[in-house]
Amino acid sequence: xxxxxAAHGVxxxxxxFQALRDVSLSISDGEFISIVGPxxxxxxxxxxxxxxxxxxxxxxxxxxxxxxxxxxxVELARRGMARGFQLVNIFPALTVRETLAVAAASRLKxxxxxxxxxxxxxxxxxxxxxxxxxxxxxxxxxQPASALSQGEKKLLDVASAFALKPQxxxxxxxxxxxxxxxxxxxxxxxxxxxxxxxxxxxIQVEHDMDLVARYSDRIIALQGGAVLANEPxxxxxxxxxxxxxxxxxxxPSVPHKSAAEARPC
Amino acid sequence: MRIETSxxxxxxxxxxxxxxxxxxxxxLVIVVAMAALPLIASTxxxxxxxxxxxxxxxLLGFNLLFGYTGLLSFGHAMFLGVGAYxxxxxxxxxxxxxxxxxxxxxxxxxxxxxxxxxxxxxRYTRIFFGMLTxxxxxxxxxxxxxxxxxxxxxxxMRVVRPLLFGMDSAGGKTAFLTGPFYYYALxxxxxxxxxxxxxxxSPFGLHLQAIxxxxxxxxxxxxxxxxxxxxxxxxxxxxGAVGGAILAVSIGLADPExxxxxxxxxxxxxxxxxxxxxxxxxxxxxxAFVLLHDSVMAATQYWRFVMGAILVLLVxxxxxxxxxxxxxxxxxxxxxx
Numbered sequence: 001x002x003x004x005x006a007a008h009g010v011x012x013x014x015x016x017f018q019a020l021r022d023v024s025l026s027i028s029d030g031e032f033i034s035i036v037g038p039x040x041x042x043x044x045x046x047x048x049x050x051x052x053x054x055x056x057x058x059x060x061x062x063x064x065x066x067x068x069x070x071x072x073x074v075e076l077a078r079r080g081m082a083r084g085f086q087l088v089n090i091f092p093a094l095t096v097r098e099t100l101a102v103a104a105a106s107r108l109k110x111x112x113x114x115x116x117x118x119x120x121x122x123x124x125x126x127x128x129x130x131x132x133x134x135x136x137x138x139x140x141x142x143q144p145a146s147a148l149s150q151g152e153k154k155l156l157d158v159a160s161a162f163a164l165k166p167q168x169x170x171x172x173x174x175x176x177x178x179x180x181x182x183x184x185x186x187x188x189x190x191x192x193x194x195x196x197x198x199x200x201x202x203i204q205v206e207h208d209m210d211l212v213a214r215y216s217d218r219i220i221a222l223q224g225g226a227v228l229a230n231e232p233x234x235x236x237x238x239x240x241x242x243x244x245x246x247x248x249x250x251x252p253s254v255p256h257k258s259a260a261e262a263r264p265c
Numbered sequence: 266m267r268i269e270t271s272x273x274x275x276x277x278x279x280x281x282x283x284x285x286x287x288x289x290x291x292x293l294v295i296v297v298a299m300a301a302l303p304l305i306a307s308t309x310x311x312x313x314x315x316x317x318x319x320x321x322x323x324l325l326g327f328n329l330l331f332g333y334t335g336l337l338s339f340g341h342a343m344f345l346g347v348g349a350y351x352x353x354x355x356x357x358x359x360x361x362x363x364x365x366x367x368x369x370x371x372x373x374x375x376x377x378x379x380x381x382x383x384x385x386x387x388r389y390t391r392i393f394f395g396m397l398t399x400x401x402x403x404x405x406x407x408x409x410x411x412x413x414x415x416x417x418x419x420x421x422m423r424v425v426r427p428l429l430f431g432m433d434s435a436g437g438k439t440a441f442l443t444g445p446f447y448y449y450a451l452x453x454x455x456x457x458x459x460x461x462x463x464x465x466x467s468p469f470g471l472h473l474q475a476i477x478x479x480x481x482x483x484x485x486x487x488x489x490x491x492x493x494x495x496x497x498x499x500x501x502x503x504x505g506a507v508g509g510a511i512l513a514v515s516i517g518l519a520d521p522e523x524x525x526x527x528x529x530x531x532x533x534x535x536x537x538x539x540x541x542x543x544x545x546x547x548x549x550x551x552x553a554f555v556l557l558h559d560s561v562m563a564a565t566q567y568w569r570f571v572m573g574a575i576l577v578l579l580v581x582x583x584x585x586x587x588x589x590x591x592x593x594x595x596x597x598x599x600x601x602x
Contacts, residue, residue: 106487
């Protein structure tokens with residue numbers, strides 16, 4: 001099956017410092033991939049390269065077969081890849097409806113005419129309400145984003161990326177800043193939303209090994225900018241030395257799901 | 266493998282609008298009140314209102330950049346000057362007296378100047394954007410001041426009374442300003458106010474607000490940040506030039522003082538006074554400024570000190586301006602009733 005996103009021999013250097021060394025990976029249709037590694041392993045740089053924000057020093061990244069090196073966020077969104085951030089990243093003064101409409105209006109190319117009525121645009125409204133329903137935000141549509149709870153803000157952040165109707169979504173620690181009790185419910189919602197919205201692949205950067213074990217089809221471990229492992233959870237968590245190298249802890253107590261269960265789409 | 270979405274997109278016609286249209290109603294109230302003003306107000310008051318219409322139009326544009334996009338320009342008087350000098354050159358040097366042609370020229374020239382200036386400025390934000398616009402404003406002021414043969418230098422350029430819809434009017438300057446030109450300028454405010462209302466409520470307007478709130482996030486949602494900012498800059502410049510054309514006719518002169526940085530400061534003052542957070546706030550601010558300026562100047566020679574003190578008090582105690590105060594009063598009244 002053709003890869004949705006593929007990186008081949010990607011390296012990234014900042015002067016003498018090499019942040020990524022010959023990284024190759026791919027994500028196929030329907031996969032949920034977790035990128036793990038200790039601080040300084042090169043996860044953030046890899047995410048920036050995979051999302052076209054940074055040009056690799058060597059190697060290339062292809063999305064749907066086209067090179068996306070350094071294309072920037074706008075073109076990335078246009079081509080069908082969305083990105084969520086580690087810290088809550090919202091528009092505080094905009095309502096939930098307006099936040100989702102920002103993405104919907106971009107996707108539907110509504111910007112060329114500055115006199116077009118947004119309130120009468122049924123397609124934008126339908127998109128907004130569809131995504132709000134998926135993320136249980138319908139009752140909050142007319143609330144300013146700043147008035148939402150922390151968990152709801154995180155949901156809105158992710159939901160706005162979904163409003164682009166992406167084929168691939170890359171999320172940096174989707175549950176960071178969220179209470180432990182809410183983490184699994186947010187992840188469940190994310191996977192369910194991906195299934196409903198037709199997202200064909202998810203890449204997450206995650207430190208929480210319980211979440212990684214439960215939801216991933218494949219785990220890519222980085223260390224010192226190089227790929228240390230690229231394994232399904234069942235194999236990954238059978239190797240204590242590998243886990244110790246990545247997080248320095250014992251394997252999580254939560255059993256992982258089978259690949260078929262965890263697939264988002 | 267791809268599982269089809271189970272959620273059906275159903276457009277609900279009963280869904281609430283993205284924002285309430287109270288700003289448009291407030292503008293309508295101001296326009297109707299101004300249309301009725303000649304029935305009760307003195308000629309002197311009416312002569313004050315014509316510059317207000319010019320400032321109000323310029324402020325609608327200024328606030329597209331400041332209130333909606335989050336870019337505070339300290340050089341926006343440059344575009345007042347573009348409109349004013351376009352009016353002066355056309356009416357007194359080239360003999361073109363049609364005000365419609367004057368406006369079209371002012372719009373075209375302001376857009377031509379705003380494109381390169383904006384292209385350079387909108388790549389920066391906050392104080393850097395402010396300083397760059399200030400620098401361009403001062404550069405334009407220097408050109409007007411030093412190129413005496415072309416611009417009249419510190420003497421400025423005379424503005425000949427224009428024709429409105431091809432018609433000349435009988436009577437003196439005051440009769441023209443408080444009669445046909447009063448309603449013409451008010452009509453322009455109404456039309457351009459409505460156009461601006463459509464702009465801020467469009468997807469383009471929403472993208473401007475998203476940029477103001479969080480430009481990085483906006484870009485990941487497909488918003489062309491620099492291009493959208495540049496479009497706002499150009500629209501804002503066009504409104505400034507139309508406002509400048511009205512000001513030039515009301516004064517009868519286009520002079521470099523209109524472009525000086527203190528005039529840009531006045532635009533900021535007016536926007537803050539009225540409240541840049543609301544659609545109609547800057548228009549209210551423009552009206553309050555014109556009336557305040559006139560009464561304080563008449564009362565004391567230290568009028569700059571008084572105006573400065575008012576601005577300080579306003580920023581500290583009423584950062585949302587007159588529109589914010591009015592909004593709070595209305596909300597309290599509704600809560601109480």
